[in-house]
Amino acid sequence: MKIVFARDYQDMSRKAANIVSAQVLLKNDCVLGLATGGTPVGLYRQLIEWQKKDDISFRDVRSVNLDEYVGLPPEHAQSYRYYMNRTFFDHIDIDKANTFVPSGLFQDAAAECAAYDRRIEAFGGIDLQLLGIGNNGHIGFNEPAEDFQMNTHVVDLMESTRRANARFFGGDLEAVPRQAITMGLLHIMQAKRVLLVADGDQKREVLLRALRGPVTPKLPASILQLHRELTVVCSCTPF
Numbered sequence: 001m002k003i004v005f006a007r008d009y010q011d012m013s014r015k016a017a018n019i020v021s022a023q024v025l026l027k028n029d030c031v032l033g034l035a036t037g038g039t040p041v042g043l044y045r046q047l048i049e050w051q052k053k054d055d056i057s058f059r060d061v062r063s064v065n066l067d068e069y070v071g072l073p074p075e076h077a078q079s080y081r082y083y084m085n086r087t088f089f090d091h092i093d094i095d096k097a098n099t100f101v102p103s104g105l106f107q108d109a110a111a112e113c114a115a116y117d118r119r120i121e122a123f124g125g126i127d128l129q130l131l132g133i134g135n136n137g138h139i140g141f142n143e144p145a146e147d148f149q150m151n152t153h154v155v156d157l158m159e160s161t162r163r164a165n166a167r168f169f170g171g172d173l174e175a176v177p178r179q180a181i182t183m184g185l186l187h188i189m190q191a192k193r194v195l196l197v198a199d200g201d202q203k204r205e206v207l208l209r210a211l212r213g214p215v216t217p218k219l220p221a222s223i224l225q226l227h228r229e230l231t232v233v234c235s236c237t238p239f
């Protein structure tokens with residue numbers, strides 16, 4: 001595990017973007033596992049800047065996102081497909097046909113989940129998985145549970161997660177969906193490299209517990225301690 005302490009949000013975003021950029025330079029048709037949320041916005045902004053300068057190209061890159069809210073169509077402003085398009089894909093040279101976000105609209109949850117796992121397997125797995133971390137230790141929407149959830153699955157979001165994300169829904173907790181579909185821990189752990197970003201001291205305690213505490217499904221991010229190629233880039237007070 002390598003932990004990089006950044007000075008501030010901008011420094012964190014730039015350092016993390018350097019790692020993603022290096023991955024794309026080394027393997028132009030790599031499979032990126034991508035994340036949403038507030039933390040990676042600066043990272044995406046930096047990658048867009050480098051792409052516009054022609055320093056990097058995403059032409060052959062394929063991507064799989066971690067998660068999506070159940071019930072939100074792709075054109076919904078709070079859906080993660082919409083986030084990815086507006087925050088990143090619309091501004092770079094990636095072929096959107098090669099970008100995948102789980103669908104929050106499905107008839108058969110089990111079939112949708114299995115198909116998402118098969119897609120990742122057909123890609124040969126993920127080269128670099130980008131992750132944020134929730135205040136409750138979730139990665140993707142793998143919420144604290146009695147067991148590690150290995151496969152893509154539909155999850156009931158915890159109240160604390162819905163509260164944390166209400167800010168994206170104009171502060172309206174009732175508008176935040178109660179369920180999500182998320183990649184499980186298997187494909188995250190099988191990614192060749194994992195890059196976890198965390199901003200500020202508000203994430204320091206959960207990061208400490210995840211990286212230095214016991215490995216437990218009650219804190220899903222703690223499983224990352226077992227990953228061979230984990231890089232954490234964070235802008236909290238060093239520990």
Ligand code: PGA
Nearest residue numbers: 037038039040132133134
């Ligand atoms: P955030 O979310 O980047 O908006 O803090 C992280 C997460 O919940 O995974």
